[in-house]
Amino acid sequence: MVDDALIGKVVGRVRLPVEAGKIMEFASAVHDFNPLYRSAEAASARGFSGIPAPPTFAATVNHFPDEELRRRGGLLSVLGLDPQRVLGGEQSWTYLRTLHAGDQLTGEMLVKAISRKAGSRGGEMVFVTTETVFNDAQGEPVLIHSNTIIETAKTVGS
Amino acid sequence: MSFIPGAVTSNEEVADQLWTDTAREGLTSAVYTEGPVSRTDIVRYAGASGDFNPLHHDEVVAKEAGLPSVFAMGMLGAGYLARLVSDWLGLQNLQHFRVRFAAQVWPGEVLHSSGSVTRVYEEDGESRVEAAFSMTNAEGEIKIRASATARLESR
Numbered sequence: 001m002v003d004d005a006l007i008g009k010v011v012g013r014v015r016l017p018v019e020a021g022k023i024m025e026f027a028s029a030v031h032d033f034n035p036l037y038r039s040a041e042a043a044s045a046r047g048f049s050g051i052p053a054p055p056t057f058a059a060t061v062n063h064f065p066d067e068e069l070r071r072r073g074g075l076l077s078v079l080g081l082d083p084q085r086v087l088g089g090e091q092s093w094t095y096l097r098t099l100h101a102g103d104q105l106t107g108e109m110l111v112k113a114i115s116r117k118a119g120s121r122g123g124e125m126v127f128v129t130t131e132t133v134f135n136d137a138q139g140e141p142v143l144i145h146s147n148t149i150i151e152t153a154k155t156v157g158s
Numbered sequence: 159m160s161f162i163p164g165a166v167t168s169n170e171e172v173a174d175q176l177w178t179d180t181a182r183e184g185l186t187s188a189v190y191t192e193g194p195v196s197r198t199d200i201v202r203y204a205g206a207s208g209d210f211n212p213l214h215h216d217e218v219v220a221k222e223a224g225l226p227s228v229f230a231m232g233m234l235g236a237g238y239l240a241r242l243v244s245d246w247l248g249l250q251n252l253q254h255f256r257v258r259f260a261a262q263v264w265p266g267e268v269l270h271s272s273g274s275v276t277r278v279y280e281e282d283g284e285s286r287v288e289a290a291f292s293m294t295n296a297e298g299e300i301k302i303r304a305s306a307t308a309r310l311e312s313r
Contacts, residue, residue, distance in 0.1 A: 025205075025206050026206045026207070026237075028202070028206070029199075029202045029203045029205070029206035029207070029234075029237065030203070030206075030234070030237030030238055030240065030241060031192060031199075031237075031238060031241065032237075032240075032241040032244075034172075034241075034244075034245070036249065046250070047250060048250065052249055052250070054237070054240060054241075054244065054249075055240040055243060055244055055249070055252060055255050056233060056236050056237045056240045056255075059207040059208075059209070059233050059237070060206065060207055060208060061208075062207055062208030062209050062210075063207075063208035064208075083211050083212075083213070084213065084223050086211075087232070087259065087262070088231070088232030088233065088259045089258070089259060090256065090257065090258045090259065091232075091233070091236065091256070091257055092254065092255065092256035092257070093254070093255050093256075094253070094254050095252055095253055095254070095255075098249065098250055098252075155223045155224055156213065156223065156225065156262075
């Protein structure tokens with residue numbers, strides 16, 4: 001069960017180390033073989049100050065919950081969502097600058113909104129929107145990530 | 159790349175970047191094609207992203223939940239679509255990217271991504287472009303609707 005009292009609360013702290021090897025691995029996983037993600041020379045030739053991260057790279061934050069979030073079972077568990085009933089709804093990224101290898105970002109996941117509506121096949125759907133502002137080591141915000149997760153009334157296969 | 163089982167099923171097309179002198183409303187992008195999506199593609203994305211919801215990689219758990227098979231994370235499709243967005247608008251120019259997931263992506267599906275310019279405008283003293291994108295399967299079912307805004311560079 002999702003508790004409306006979570007609205008406005010920080011539900012987890014995360015780290016987002018931006019590293020060259022992780023950028024290559026992630027770019028390969030999304031079939032992006034642009035040399036920008038693999039070569040400092042290619043990145044520099046295009047005017048980047050380091051190897052840049054692809055637009056959805058912040059998804060790798062799943063790997064780096066802080067100790068409390070990890071101990072509590074991760075984001076879905078903290079939000080009270082059933083992994084067998086969740087679907088991605090919407091995600092957005094606002095880029096205040098490009099992320100580069102070497103960035104050490106930190107962020108807090110804030111619950112922005114919780115809403116409910118009747119599902120098309122009966123029962124209630126719950127929409128939970130979190131927002132994470134990632135700051136760099138100097139404390140400057142560099143990326144705002146918004147994520148809306150949908151919990152369906154029944155398991156996603158039924 | 160045969161040393162990586164199941165690697166690289168994407169096309170190698172690279173969209174020409176939009177510039178201030180080429181961007182105009184209604185202009186359409188190249189079409190990027192991915193797939194058929196394999197379970198290996200899904201597992202590689204699980205490892206890269208850290209999304210280990212078993213419904214995406216464990217066929218036994220997926221079938222017990224009543225699903226015909228595992229299905230891809232929405233973010234795998236979003237990652238494929240982001241390649242078109244960053245090639246076309248320029249990664250260094252990207253200001254905002256939003257994806258809305260419309261339908262699940264299943265193993266075996268082929269995915270086509272395309273976009274069109276919806277607005278060319280000036281804001282905060284710079285030229286900007288707004289574009290809408292969609293990803294569909296071979297039958298035309300929409301999997302993802304997306305939008306992006308970016309700065310436009312002169313060349």
